[in-house]
Amino acid sequence: MQNAFRSIGLIARATSIMGNRLFTPKNLQANQFLYLLRILENPGITQADLATQLHVDPSTCLRAVRKLSAGGYLTREADPTNQRRKRLVPTAKAQADAAQLHGYEQALLTVGTQDFTPGERLMLQELLARVAANIEGLNDDPDRLMATVKRAPHEN
Structure with missing residues (x-):
């Protein structure tokens, strides 16, 4: 059973390394592509909900969101019902990369389970x-x- 958890760790590290290598030319480093992918899937998600979804601490999420915002990938818009609450909205630049991000995720699933029924x-x-x-x-x-x-x- 120990090998199962080691395999999960290997999968996580390998896919992270490949994703970082693939998306670094787009200035998406340190797994920022994962954050952007979830924002594209959930436009208007709050930073707190994003951190929960990705199982990261809020300060780590904040740093990634700031870098994505500085890189022109998202904007922070006030929630109409609570002005202090900010919604994360993908920009046109993020939308332009959406197909490649989703394709990367789908390709990993396809290759990883290629001989599965x-x-x-x-x-x-x-x-x-x-x-x-x-x-x-x-x-x-x-x-x-x-x-x-x-x-x-x-x-x-």
Whole structure:
């Protein structure tokens, strides 16, 4: 089972490296392409909701949003119901890169599951969603993780 989590880490690092390499010429560095992709999918998303969706801390999200704004990829518009709340809106420059960003994500999925049956793809999606939900639940109760670590037998 240990190898499964190492594989997840490998996938995350490899796709991040490839994405950064691919999008650096567009001045999208340090995984900013991930932020932009989510903003394109959810125009008008708030920075807090974006941070939650990407599972990053608010200060990390703020830095990425500032860089995307400075790069001309998004604007921050006041929410009509709450002027202090800002909505992140992709610009025409971001829209011009949308197809390439979505294509990158789709290509990774296609290549990563190229020899999977439709049933296996669905099973993978369901199993990873369950793993993610289980891990995300630890955010609310980190002591539970430490209690599990203390009593878990070491597996090879």
